[in-house]
């Protein structure tokens with residue numbers, strides 16, 4: 001089918017490739033003139049046949065909000081917008097309301113797979129009406145991995161459900177990565193294990209903890225066996241925070257995801273004010289030795 005695709009960065013560019021390989025007619029718009037097929041969002045819309053479907057794949061937050069605001073003006077009754085970015089689920093309902101005032105449908109799509117998705121397919125979880133989802137199904141079927149639809153795609157619920165599901169997926173991602181990372185550090189610290197990459201690689205088949213994230217850790221260690229080229233500094237783009245906030249809102253205990261998020265915060269501190277306070281208190285009440293700043 002024909003699709004307008006706004007945002008041709010790491011994700012959008014690869015998605016366009018996969019969709020074109022799947023015989024869809026994809027017209028992309030990006031501010032980068034080297035990759036765009038249209039001069040502006042308005043130009044993109046004018047090149048599409050009604051009823052149009054436009055997939056938005058720009059950074060979550062302000063950029064997505066602005067793009068959807070512009071599309072609400074440019075598109076017409078009967079058109080459909082899909083937000084495939086990592087938007088917070090709470091932004092979906094306002095987006096859907098804004099668009100539906102002009103008769104435009106809305107689907108929120110959680111898209112997982114990163115830069116490997118072009119080749120392996122993207123795990124998809126979507127929210128929206130059954131009619132809208134059915135209409136976009138040829139696109140979802142090409143983007144998702146080959147195999148049974150329900151092993152790479154879910155219509156998770158109404159508007160907001162796709163991004164809620166993706167948020168939880170990413171919270172799990174934080175916890176899994178943290179567990180592998182702590183295991184890696186402990187193996188590396190031991191006097192017993194002399195070949196850490198070999199142990200992790202051996203775990204990749206047959207063991208209970210085999211997984212794609214483990215495979216990626218094995219890849220990373222093959223490239224740099226002691227991760228000597230990296231600093232232990234980890235950013236976050238919001239999904240983990242939102243997961244923890246929703247766990248609190250629903251009174252769901254989520255200690256693993258929460259501590260994985262907090263481990264990232266700790267990774268950014270050159271020294272820990274909290275641990276300085278602990279050292280100071282030990283010193284105050286017990287006269288225990290402290291390590292002085294240089």
Ligand SMILES: O=C(O)[C@H](O)[C@@H](O)[C@H](O)[C@H](O)COP(=O)(O)O
Pocket residue numbers: 086111112113114170173235236237238239240
């Ligand atoms: O499923 C995925 O493909 C990833 O989760 C992807 O969505 C992205 O890499 C994360 O959003 C990174 O999240 P952080 O920046 O918060 O680690």
